[in-house]
Amino acid sequence: MxxxxxxxxxxxxxxxxxxxxxxxxxxxxxxxxxxxxxxxxxxxxxxxxxxxxxxxxxxxxxxxxxxxxxxxxxxxxxxxxxxxxDLVAAAHEKCERNERKYPVEEFQEGYRRPHEYKDKDKY
Structure with a gap:
């Protein structure tokens, strides 16, 4: 099932x-x-x-x-x-926050982990 x-x-x-x-x-x-x-x-x-x-x-x-x-x-x-x-809604909201917090353009060069992001506390 x-x-x-x-x-x-x-x-x-x-x-x-x-x-x-x-x-x-x-x-x-x-x-x-x-x-x-x-x-x-x-x-x-x-x-x-x-x-x-x-x-x-x-x-x-x-x-x-x-x-x-x-x-x-x-x-x-x-x-x-x-x-x-609502776990699914909460997960979608978290994804949206992460997308704002870790913008794609900031991670295109090299290998950086999220905690190495310079503006990680911005959002």
């Missing part, structure tokens, strides 16, 4: 939580803590790999990475659902 709606995903997982009477544990604080655990589990799959090796992970590991990414996405949608935040 595939879907492209984060709201549908959140609704499905909220039902999963409600069916098990776990809502009592679903505070934004607890969900955020759980998210950090899942991010740590995701990091473990790439720890000690070279940059190149991280692109060439075997299928079995890729499946495990997909599972951890799914866990992270579920927790993100649950946090945003509990707080009434």
């Amino acid at each position: 595939t879907t492209d709606s984060l709201k549908e995903l959140d609704k499905r997982h909220k039902q999963f939580v409600d069916d098990r009477n776990w809502q009592q544990h679903q505070s934004p604080k607890n969900l955020t803590m759980a998210l950090t655990v899942e991010v740590g589990e995701l990091v473990e799959h790439f720890m000690w790999l070279s940059r190149e090796e991280s692109w060439k992970i075997e299928e079995k590991k890729k499946d495990a990475v997909a599972e951890e990414l799914a866990d992270c996405l579920i927790y993100l949608t649950r946090i945003s659902g509990e707080l009434g935040i």
Whole structure:
């Protein structure tokens, strides 16, 4: 089953939580803590790999990475659902801020990371 709606995903997982009477544990604080655990589990799959090796992970590991990414996405949608935040709208707004903060013309010459940008606090 595939879907492209984060709201549908959140609704499905909220039902999963409600069916098990776990809502009592679903505070934004607890969900955020759980998210950090899942991010740590995701990091473990790439720890000690070279940059190149991280692109060439075997299928079995890729499946495990997909599972951890799914866990992270579920927790993100649950946090945003509990707080009434439209996660997709927030992400689009963040992209717009980043586009203003890091103008294309400032990054065309050479290799600079965002924290090396001279006017990074301008916006």
